[in-house]
Amino acid sequence: MTQAALSNEVSVLDWLSSVIEQHGTKPSSLIPILQEVQKQHRYLPEELLTYIATAMNLSPATVYGVATFYAQFSLAPKGKYIIKVCDGTACHVRKAMPVYEALRKRVRLVDGKSTTDNKRYTVETVSCLGACGLAPVVTINDRVYGQVTPDAICLIIDELEKEEGDQA
Amino acid sequence: MGSMIIDGKTVEFNGETNILQVIRKAGIDLPTFCYHSELSVYGACRMCIVEVDGRGINASCHTPPEEGMTIKTNTMELRKIRRNALELLLANHNRECTTCERNSTCKLQDLAQRFGVRDVRFGERDVKAPIDTSSPALVRDPNKCILCGDCVRMCKEVQGIGVLDFANRGSKMVVTPAFNKSIGDVDCVNCGQCAAVCPTGALVVKSHVDKAWEAIYDQKTTVVVQVAPAVRVAIGEEFGITGGRSTIGQIATALRQIGADKVFDTSFAADLTVLEESREFIERFSEKKNIPQFTSCCPAWVKFVEQYYPDYMDHLSSCRSPQQMFGSIVKRYYARETGIAREDMFVISVMPCTAKKFEAERDEFKIDNNPDVDLVLTTQELARMIKEAGIDFAELEPTSMDMPFGFATGAGIIFGVTGGVSEAVLRQAHEVISKKELTNVVFKEVRGQAGVRAVETQIDGITVRLAIVHGLANAGRLLEQMKAGEVSYDLVEVMACPGGCVGGAGQPISFSASEIRSERGKGLYREDQLQQLHKAQQNPMLNDFYQKWLQSPGSAEAHEALHTHYGSRRRIDGEAISVNEFDSAPIEIQVCVGTSCYLKGSVNLLKLLTKKIKDEGYEEQVKLRAAFCCQQCAGGPMVIIDDKVIGKVSGDRINEIVQLIKDKLRVSAS
Known part of the structure; x- marks a missing residue:
């Protein structure tokens, strides 16, 4: 189920219908609308996608197709911190994978999951962030960390945990 | 107009939209998976590649013909690319051919054979996706999908629904219903056209052959079989007989040999439908009530209206389809006549159609949970049973059907082709309205292959406006035009499948669908010509039947046994x-925001209601939710308070809802 009201004033549905109204219901508006939902909820809840399909007179299968095509959209809730470990060629040869493994272990991700149970971290790999000179590269939300080592990534997480009140 | 050189031969072209068509016209069977003349060009399978002089290698399906082109279709390089593409497709494909429903009718198998692929150098997929058997009519096996997208485009472009689409990308790409749901949980109307165009076994008709054998082997059960009109002109294709030639006599013989106790003709029930439906039409037409009348023979169309056009539900004829009329009269009256208990009678339909499997399972057509039609077999499935029984179908001695329900007029037989229902109804309506004998029974104007045929016809000086539609996308467009007031009709015939029932997804698989469909259609018109009687009202067996059981068309008894009503239906769970x-x-208050209620302003209603509840200070007492469809669309916008459903809620009725909340709180407080 979707999170409740976004604020005391606006319900999620009012918000979504105003977003749709603002972008219009032509097919090319679908991606901008999905981007706003992704930004607001950090994922695309199924029932909101169904609503978007209804409001835009599109087939839900088409909306689902677009939502699953782009890496920027997620159908499962994502964490507060989205951590991308670059595994492009340059980062890979400079040992990105040990960083990735250390990170997963540090935030206790098991069974192929990519988001921690407390919804604090989402860990993903990407193919090249375009900063090969800094390899291996990790981004956390909009911050870029270069020449990361397994130890370094754990220190970075320690810092974040401290900020969050160390409840993990 | 122009000419080009294909493999050294000069070939004329005239109006072809791509060189693939020109090449095939020249007698070269260039292979394709993703190309269908009735669908948009996709250009993904790369099997139809050719070498165009000066341009290199191009996909012929989306290269328009130009004057003076020089084309090679068969070079060392082309052959290598095609084989490689095939091999890669095969690597991604579950190759358990021997146990596949489409064994011997699979295009991938066929091309692998044609290109002599004897070895696949690439590894297999290590993860198997689950098979979706949730639908009453179709089975989807993603492990056999080659991502040609034929089903996606068929459902979207021809049927106007879009149940399936591509999801994910790259190596994870699949064709799936929304949110990876099962086909049975979304808005699929079960027309099966996706399976008809699927080149492999990724989408197939659900087989009920084993259940049919079980009933046949059960000594206690009387197996009554009905055979739909469109089956007789198609089943021969499975046995080397040209499509369009009627083999109804051989079907009767084969069914008896297999073990059916009685073999009847659905066309008899179609004659019955004609009488009931024209009576209903004449009544509505003279009262100008619920006009246009929509035909209701096609279960895919009925479900389409239930899901998308709830406001037009009253326009559907209340007549059951011929299949269901047949089931009803057999289990109600024939059972009584022969002294066989309803439960001991097993009605099997042989249909060209996959949606009939869904229809037979509908609750409207059951009495004490015992269905009027127990099992639906498609033409393909009956052919399989005949093969299994080792019967040489082509050499069978024809026999006639059993009486009384084995006798039909030409009117009932042409039900299987687009325009047929309208023509059959016209033959009856003319005589009823004008009270004169109709001598020319052929209504050429309603026949044809155009997707929408608007016809005006004069009956005794009165103009009747008809629209004959096939393909649900065409039907959807027509309804939108009707809504906008651009067109108006008195009678609208809709069949979901292109060409009508002869083009149903239960028919033998064919890779040249449109030609074979038109041959089958012609075959039914020929059958009509060969009959002694062409008007349903002339059917002597039918008249006897009315006298004995139903009195007259439209009687209370006829309504009970032959009519029904339909209800709104949710699109997606x-x-x-x-x-x-x-x-x-x-x-808990739920406001419906499904399409129908959405269009009636339910979102705004929800907004007003939220504010009102807050203003009145009940905010924390009420859990507010926006729900998707409570299946009562005609009465929308719908509001549900706990279990109480309130329809047609407009802004000025909000106080009423607040009052209900107050009452409820008072009750719970005291």
Whole structure:
């Protein structure tokens, strides 16, 4: 189920219908609308996608197709911190994978999951962030960390945990 | 107009939209998976590649013909690319051919054979996706999908629905219903056209052959079989007989040999439908009530209206389809006549159609949970049973059907082709209205292959406006035009499948669908010509039947046995959206935001209601949710308070709802 009201004033549905109204219901508006939902909820809840399909007179299968095509959209809730470990060629040869493994272990991700149970971290790999000179590269939300080592990534997480009140 | 050189031969072209068509016209069977003349060009399978002089290698399906082109279709390089592409497709494909439904009718198998692929150098997929058997009519096996997208485009472009689409990308790409749901949980109308165009076994008709054998082997059960009109002109294709030639006599013989106790003709029930439906039409037409009348023979069309056009539900004829009329009269009257208990009678339909499997399972057509039609077999499935029994179908001695329900007029037989229902109804309506004998029974104007045929015909000086439609996308467009007031009709015939029932997805698989469909259609018109009687009202067996059991068309008894009503239907299953955070509040209010209610302004209603509840100070007492469809669309916008459903809620009725909340709180407080 979707999170409740976004604020005391606006319900999620009012918000979504105003977003749709603002972008219009032509097919090319679908991606901008999905981007706003992704930004607001950090994922695309199924029932909101169904609503978007209804409001835009599109087939839900088409909306689902677009939502699953782009890496920027997620159908499962994502964490507060989205951590991308670059595994492009340059980062890979400079040992990105040990960083990735250390990170997963540090935030206790098991069974192929990519988001921690407390919804604090989402860990993903990407193919090249375009900063090969800094390899291996990790981004956390909009911050870029270069020449990361397994130890370094754990220190970075320690810092974040401290900020969050160390409840993990 | 122009000419080009294909493999050294000069070939004329005239109006072809791509060189693939020109090449095939020149007698070269260039292979394709993703190309269908009736669908948009996709250009993904790369099997139709050719070498165009000066341009290199191009996909012929989306290269328009130009004057003076020089084309090679068969070079060392082309052959290598095609084989490689095939090999890669095969690597991604579950190759358990021997146990596949489409064994011997699979295009991938066929091309692998044609290109002599004897070895696949690439590894297999290590993860197997689950098979979706949720639908009453279709089975989807993603492991056999080659991502040609034929089903996606068929459903979207021809049927106007879009149940399936591509999801994910790259090596994870699949063709799936929305949110990876099962086909049975979304808005699929079961027309099966996706399976008809699927080149492999990724989408197939659900087989009920084993259940049919079980009933036949059960000594206690009387197996009564009905055979639909369109089956007789198609089943021969499975046995080397040209499509369009009627083999109804051989079907009767084969069914008896297999073990059916009685073999009847659905066309008899179609004659019955004609009488009931024209009576209904004449009544509505003279009262100008619920006009246009929509035909209701096609279960895919009926479900389409239930899901998308709830406001037009009253326009559907209340007549059951011929299949269901047949089931009803056999289990009600024939059972009584022969002294066989309803439960001991097993009615099997042989249909060209996959949606009939869904129709037979509908609750409307059951009495004490015993269905009027127990099992639906498609033409393909009957052919398989005949093969299994080792019967040489082509050499069978024809026999006639059993009486009384084995006798049909030409009117009932042409039900299987687009325009047929309208023509059969016209033959009856003319005589009823004008009270004169109709001598020319052929209504050429309603026949043809155009997707929408608007016809005006004069009956005794009165103009009747008809629209004959096939393909649900065409039907959807027509309904939108009707809504906008651009067109108006008195009678609208809709068949979901292109060409009508002869083009049904249960028919033998064919890679040249449109030609074979038109041959089958012609075959039914020929059958009509060969009959002694062409008007349903002339059917002597039918008249006897009315006298004995139903009195007259439209009688109370006829209504009970032959008519029904339909209800709104949700498109997709899914959770409601929470509008506020008071999940444990004592009262739950749901406002429907499904399409129909959405269009009637339910979102605004929800907004007003949220504000009102807050203003009145009940905010924390009410859990507000936006739900998707409570299946009562005609009465929308719908509001549900706990279990109470309130329809047609407009802004000025909000106080009424607030009053209900007050009452409820008072009751729970005291």
